[in-house]
Amino acid sequence: MPWLFIAPITLLHLVVVVGPSVAGMYYSLTEWSGIGKAEFVGLDNFRELFFEDRNFLLALRHNLMWLAFFLTVPFAMALAVATLLAQVRIGSMAIRTAFFIPYVLPSVVVASIWRMLLDPRLGFGVALENWGIKGLAYPYLGDKNTALAAIAFVDNWHWWGFLMILFLTAMQSIPSDLYDAAKIDGANRWQEFLHVTLPGIRPTVFFMLMMTAIWSFLVFDYVWILTHGGPAGSSEMLATYLYKQAFQRFEAGYGAAIGITMSAIAGVMATIFVLLRRRGWDV
Amino acid sequence: MFKKKGRSRLIPNYIILILLVCLALGPILVLFFNSLKSFTDLGTNPIGLPRVILIENYVNAWVQGEFATTLTNSLIYVVFTVAGVLVLGGMAAYSLARLDPPGDNFYLVYMLTLSTLPFWLYVIPLFIMWRNLGLLDTRAGLIIMYIAFNSPFAIFLLRSFLMSLSRDFEDAARVDGANEWQVMTRVVIPIMWPAFLTVGLVVGLGVWSEFQAALIFLQRDELMPVTTSYYNFTQRFGRDWSLTSAGAVMMIAPVLALFLALQRQFVTGLTQGGIKL
Known part of the structure; x- marks a missing residue:
């Protein structure tokens, strides 16, 4: 009887998520157009991916750069601003709301806003020129040297405020007598941050670092909407590459192999963090 | 006296926070302003307030x-x-x-x-x-x-x-x-x-x-x-x-x-x- 209540949602999850995941592992070992019979080719797809497909390796490199960016920039911003905001009383709620708003906007709208602002002829660079600040009107999304960084900037614009609120919430659960004790010991603001605040919010920071490491290999929306992976593959990511292979070129087997690879890397990342935590890295 | 000193200590905090609030909300305001502009207005004035408000964009x-x-x-x-x-x-x-x-x-x-x-x-x-x-x-x-x-x-x-x-x-x-x-x-x-x-x-x-x-x-x-x-x-x-x-x-x-x-x-x-x- 209790299981009767659990069964429907579990079956649904099995059919939609778990079954296809297992099937994906099989299809990654086949040559298959998605129609008709899949031909078993062993590890051929993976050999091709890692030893022949330069586009794939490029995409993988972009995901690693993405990872490096998102493990540092948003965390530094969020930690710094949460610390500043924690000391503030007047207007604190309104400021929090403002920082949270970008996070609730859909990716298509965020992308649309920044496509305008980053435009070389009508963007913020042109507006600054009118105020006398020259040299910032640039096709950030259209240049292969800056496209990836521009997309990361846009994604981070909508993301870091949320991270900040998470840290702020964690900071507020630190008992205030710890701060009083630090003051009595003569700690300055920086020492307070290092020895009271940071240890207090470490579980939250740690968890979000782990989630960031996983997500960094799965990112799709902003890249697809802003550049489709271009120009000339300069912002291609594993997910956009998979999408092109599977749904535009109908290489379902090859696409599945990319999917397995992405998931495996994300899984390894998660495992590293779990092992670090066991080693007593955290708390 | 002491309280006043405590507040002025927070001025740098407020300056940084307000600048970042502008970074968070400014782009959304630009979107709203642009939604009210005419095509030519937008071409010459992409960031600022609309010169003439054009509701018919929405229609x-x-x-x-x-x-x-x-x-x-x-x-x-x-x-x-x-x-x-x-x-x-x-x-x-x-x-x-x-x-x-x-x-x-x-x-x-x-x-x-x-x-x-x-x-x-x-x-x-x-x-x-x-x-x-x-x-x-x-x-x-x-x-x-x-x-x-x-x-x-x-x-x-x-x-x-x-x-x-x-x-x-x-x-x-x-x-x-x-x-x-x-x-x-x-x-x-x-x-x-x-x-x-x-x-x-x-x-x-x-x-x-x-x-x-x-x-x-x-x-x-x-x-x-x-x-x-x-x-x-x-x-x-x-x-x-x-x-x-x-x-x-x-x-x-x-x-x-x-x-x-x-x-x-x-x-x-x-x-x-x-x-x-």
């Missing part, structure tokens, strides 16, 4: 972007997904928290592990299966997927909410002669409303903003949610920013209104695990 975007259809579609996806998640996830959560099924710990570990399976791992076989079942490019197909994606989060949140509630009310109702069905519908569901609201808001926001699954699983224009339809709209009217901005404002206005009205529930829900990048 044009509404018609040309088929917002009547796509906003309705998005609403359908949100309502059915939220309803499905709350009913099915609520049943599972109730069972796990109150009926003590054998092996519930194993089940929780299973859900926790398998809920982390990434979309890109299963999307290709799921696509093929949906095509074979005739669910590809249908509303039902997308809603079923959305319910499945969101169910682990709902089960965990509803279960932990229930566990935090005492069983006294339920026991009292049983003593008064209520059967199990009455206990659930008359006692448990009414006290669960706050949790239902939180889950509903988080899942609803997720579905309203969802892009990648809708992009892959829907082809017919008349079924598209506002996100993928708006994306196609911006591809078609790429340079007509007053039009695309008006469309974007129409898409986010209901979200922002709801967020400002129910901010506390949104923030708790989102920070408790409806987390995504």
